[in-house]
Amino acid sequence: MDVPDRKRRDAAQTRQNLLDVARNRFARHGYAATTVRDIADEAGVNVALISRYFESKEGLFRACLTHAASDVREEPTAATPAEIAARLAQRLSGPPGDRRQLDAFLLLIRSSGDERIDDLRRSILLGLSEKLGGDLLRAQLVLAAAVGISLLRAALDLEPLASATEDDLRKPLEDVIHALMG
Amino acid sequence: MDVPDRKRRDAAQTRQNLLDVARNRFARHGYAATTVRDIADEAGVNVALISRYFESKEGLFRACLTHAASDVREEPTAATPAEIAARLAQRLSGPPGDRRQLDAFLLLIRSSGDERIDDLRRSILLGLSEKLGGDLLRAQLVLAAAVGISLLRAALDLEPLASATEDDLRKPLEDVIHALMG
DNA sequence: ATAATAAGTCAGCGGGTGTTTACTTCTAGG
DNA sequence: CCTAGAAGTAAACACCCGCTGACTTATTAT
Numbered sequence: 188m189d190v191p192d193r194k195r196r197d198a199a200q201t202r203q204n205l206l207d208v209a210r211n212r213f214a215r216h217g218y219a220a221t222t223v224r225d226i227a228d229e230a231g232v233n234v235a236l237i238s239r240y241f242e243s244k245e246g247l248f249r250a251c252l253t254h255a256a257s258d259v260r261e262e263p264t265a266a267t268p269a270e271i272a273a274r275l276a277q278r279l280s281g282p283p284g285d286r287r288q289l290d291a292f293l294l295l296i297r298s299s300g301d302e303r304i305d306d307l308r309r310s311i312l313l314g315l316s317e318k319l320g321g322d323l324l325r326a327q328l329v330l331a332a333a334v335g336i337s338l339l340r341a342a343l344d345l346e347p348l349a350s351a352t353e354d355d356l357r358k359p360l361e362d363v364i365h366a367l368m369g
Numbered sequence: 370m371d372v373p374d375r376k377r378r379d380a381a382q383t384r385q386n387l388l389d390v391a392r393n394r395f396a397r398h399g400y401a402a403t404t405v406r407d408i409a410d411e412a413g414v415n416v417a418l419i420s421r422y423f424e425s426k427e428g429l430f431r432a433c434l435t436h437a438a439s440d441v442r443e444e445p446t447a448a449t450p451a452e453i454a455a456r457l458a459q460r461l462s463g464p465p466g467d468r469r470q471l472d473a474f475l476l477l478i479r480s481s482g483d484e485r486i487d488d489l490r491r492s493i494l495l496g497l498s499e500k501l502g503g504d505l506l507r508a509q510l511v512l513a514a515a516v517g518i519s520l521l522r523a524a525l526d527l528e529p530l531a532s533a534t535e536d537d538l539r540k541p542l543e544d545v546i547h548a549l550m551g
Numbered sequence: 552a553t554a555a556t557a558a559g560t561c562a563g564c565g566g567g568t569g570t571t572t573a574c575t576t577c578t579a580g581g
Numbered sequence: 582c583c584t585a586g587a588a589g590t591a592a593a594c595a596c597c598c599g600c601t602g603a604c605t606t607a608t609t610a611t
Contacts, residue, residue, distance in 0.1 A: 196577060196588050219401035220482060223569060233590050238570060296520055300402060305525075312527055327521060327530040328514070328541050335517025338478055339509060343487075345494055348509040359510050359549060366548035367541060378558050378607060405599060415560050420600060 202240045204230045210251040214290035215342060218248055218299040248299050249307070255291035256311045264318060268368060271319070271329075272361035279336055280353040292337040321368045329367055332360075384422045386412045392433040396472035397524055400430055400481040430481050431489070437473035438493045446500060450550060453501070453511075454543035461518055461542075462535040474519040503550045511549055514542075 208230045212221045223244050227234040241247035262274060278288040295308055312330065319326035336356075339345045390412045394403045405426050409416040423429035444456060460470040477490055494512065501508035518538075521527045 198588065201588080216480070216482075217399055217401060219399060220480075222567080224567090232588095234569085235571075235591085236589070239588090244569065296525065298398070298402070298524065300398075309525060309527055312521070312525070316527075324529055324533055324537065325541055327527060328518065328545070331517030331521045331530070332510070332514040332545070333517070334520060335513030335515070336510065338516060338520075339494070339513045342480065343478065343491060343494070345491055345498075345509060347506055348513070351506055355506065359507055362548040363510070363514070363545055366544040380558065383558080404597085406597090414558095416599085417561085417601075418559070421559090426599065 198240075201230070201232055201236065205232070205237060205240060205247065206250060206254060209247050210255065210290050210294065211286065213248060213251055213297055214286075214293035217297050223247075245299055245301055245304065249304055252294055252304065252307060252311075255294045258287065258291050259295075259311075259315065260318075262318075264320075268364040269361050271368075272357055272364050275333055275364075276353045276357040276360050279333065279340065279356060280351070286341070289337055289341050292334055293341060296334050296338070319368070325367045329364055332363055380422075383412070383414055383418065387414070387419060387422060387429065388432060388436065391429050392437065392472050392476065393468065395430060395433055395479055396468075396475035399479050405429075427481055427483055427486065431486055434476055434486065434489060434493075437476045440469065440473045441477075441493075441497065442500075444500075446502075450546040451543050453550075454539055454546050457515055457546075458535045458539040458542050461515065461522065461538055462533070468523065471519055471523050474516055475523060478516050478520070501550070507549045511546055514545055 205226065209221075209226045212226055212229070223237050224234050226247075227237060237244065237247055241250055278292070281288050295312055298305055298308070312327075316323060316326040316330050319329060336348070340349050340351075343349075387408065391403075391408045394408055394411070405419050406416050408429070409419060419426065419429055423432055460474070463470045477494055480487055480490070494509075498505060498508040498512050501511060518530070522531045522533075525531075
């Protein structure tokens with residue numbers, strides 16, 4: 188194991204564990220349906236640590252959102268529709284066992300009820316659609332397709348879409364993006 | 370006013386009011402974030418009536434889902450991509466002031482946490498995608514685009530998509546559907 | 552008019568939520 | 582070794598949730 192000692196105390200590691208667990212649960216079940224005790228239990232630590240490290244449940248959600256945003260943003264600006272489609276297909280399916288990219292998309296559409304956080308979500312999504320280039324409305328339709336696929340796949344388990352592989356998704360996505368952004 | 374007397378007691382009318390309010394709130398904020406007191410307050414009645422008329426919060430949600438499903442299903446089977454796009458654009462924008470069609474889409478992607486209700490949602494969505502015809506996976510991608518647009522428009526208020534009119538949406542949607550279902 | 556019943560309200564219950572305070576346990580520096 | 586401070590825990594808090602049983606008010610039928 189690369190993880191040297193599960194029981195060794197390490198604040199940074201614990202904090203990261205909480206972030207990972209929270210990100211996944213928020214993405215899958217939404218903000219309101221996720222309890223801080225669920226998160227702490229799955230991370231194997233006490234609930235109080237959430238308040239200590241992130242101040243509050245909302246603070247934890249904001250931290251998740253920030254990390255997810257930078258994960259999504261680190262994407263290089265793709266030129267051709269085929270490239271964008273390939274990237275998107277990879278993100279939406281993801282390396283086996285790694286749902287972080289998929290969760291990032293889902294997080295962006297989960298509301299916490301706090302208006303300032305919702306503003307943050309909107310600005311992230313707006314930035315993403317601007318980055319796609321071309322007509323803004325059409326770029327947002329590409330984004331809409333992406334988040335819709337994420338939802339139907341990960342949160343709803345709608346078959347056969349849920350089991351579609353990266354290869355299955357690439358060509359249809361390419362068709363869509365080409366149709367929308369020429 | 371066609372509504373003769375606001376204060377006159379009418380169980381059927383009250384029940385319908387609760388359904389309308391609940392459908393809108395569940396669609397916009399999700400199941401967990403919506404409280405029965407919120408619904409009752411907006412409907413102008415006491416909380417206890419929800420339990421009386423719908424047995425429980427989950428019963429009310431199930432009723433909303435059933436009504437929304439029949440609303441969505443009453444759509445005639447459209448033949449050409451252009452027709453499907455036109456219908457979809459109309460549903461996603463909706464007659465001014467009438468968000469029922471938009472809410473219907475949103476309801477279908479809101480989980481209540483109850484597995485049997487989730488099965489119902491899945492079967493409704495599966496039926497919808499089958500009705501679209503053609504390759505099932507590609508039909509579900511059309512559906513994904515539709516629910517994604519609903520989300521970004523109604524629940525997230527992402528501009529300029531949120532303010533796009535029916536006319537603004539029709540042509541891009543036609544392009545997408547044509548690309549996916551030829 | 553008045554009894555019977557439906558429609559609606561009120562106040563409270565048990566339970567789960569986010570958060571905090573006081574405490575215990577581990578770990579590093581002298 | 583041993584002790585200060587960090588890391589983590591346990592228990593309780595105040596609050597809000599969904600739900601219910603006893604009550605009041607309006608409507609209808611006789």
